[in-house]
Amino acid sequence: MEQFLEQFPIVINSLNVGFLQTLKLFAVTLIGALPLGLLISFGTRSKIKIISGFFKIIIWIVRGTPLMIQLLIIFYFPGLVLNKPIWGGSEAGRFAASSVAFIFNYACYFSEIFRGGIQSIPVGQDEAGFVLGMTKTQIFFRVKLLQMIKRIVPPMSNEILTLVKDTSLARIIALQEIIWAGQAFMKGSQGISGAIWPLFFTAIYYLVFNGILTVLFGRIEKKLEYFK
């Protein structure tokens, strides 16, 4: 017990640092993948067969392979195969590579949710806008976007909760996120080794953070309940 109390502040400190990296990767992924996903969803809906086909193949590849492999390929491929190590070996380089992999991967999942959201809006909404002389852009932003957001909040929140947990995959390229930080105390770090409880303890961080997100999404859903 005494030993635990001694270890506790050291471990928490370290986990906090790791979790900050987790949150950073989470935030960067969201900021990048939401707009990119919207663009990809437009791409898959293009009337030009080559364009829509191209995007559908990309989505198929990205969703059909493990994110872990994508991380490894994005991180190692330029250096090992092309002999152009663009990422460097620093934590910043690993973070950049992780961000690219996560943004790309999640944009593809988001795009399918967006596509479902757009397609679920009855064509009558477009037509009502057209006969009132509105432009396509006006109809999208002023009429369809909010209806689409309302429909995608539930599947989106699912995906985003998964993203929080998925960030831990980035430790495969040694990104120092929270699980990496917890694991370090098993191998030995800052005078502590063979301790498994820090690793278990990381679950609490995820749990609390996802709890906050769940409340937040619940609020958004409530806010959009005023229309059907």
Added chain:
Amino acid sequence: MALLEVNHICKSFKHVEVLKDINFSLDKGDVLAIIGSSGSGKTTLLRCLNFLERPDSGVICVDGKNIFDSNDPSLLKESVIRQNRLHFGMVFQQFNLFPQYTVLGNLTLAAKLAAKNSYAKDKDGDNSSEKAVLDDIDKRAMQLLEKVGLTAKKDSYPCELSGGQQQRVAIARALMLTPDILCFDEPTSALDPELTKEVLRVIRGLKSSDSTMIVVTHEMDFAREVADKVIFMANGIIEEAGTSEEVFTNPKSPILKNFLNS
């Protein structure tokens, strides 16, 4: 001269001819009822007038000006179409209100966007006059809500209204942009008989205020009462046309006789 002239309109969907050489004209202030069995092409005809479908050939002329001519590519530009389609208002069978806007918002959205756009283009326009224009739009919307008897509902959302009320909002919304001709595609067929009455009352009210209207309907009694002219469509052609009296009391075509008796 007629307000609306439709000449030689043809429309096919994948080699199925849905409209075969449609010709008719409509005078200002007249109400035209289009009747006919399911699949005869009534909706497609209305959608061609509103540019929701593009006819394969033909000419549509409003007030002496061509607004559609399959041989005139300058009329097919998106911005030109957007202007020209405002000659027509459209009331849909399924109302198609914008759910996230209040009743008032539904009426004013398009008008305000158009007003803001024209002010954005003309950068020197001062803000006070823009505000006056937007206030005018609100005022006009309130007048139209009064006309359809829904002033009290101006802040309600569509999901809080009955079907009949929603359709009356849709009618007011279509009137906001002062179309020359207001089109209705079976405006009451999604409604209970009781709610149908209130919508038909509004349309009757519009007739007495001299609006020009085209009404696709299965309500024969209503068509007979309110229409100045009637077109009976069958298999993509105008099988018979005439005054309400001629079509309903003295039908000539056997298909029409059959239709009226069923």
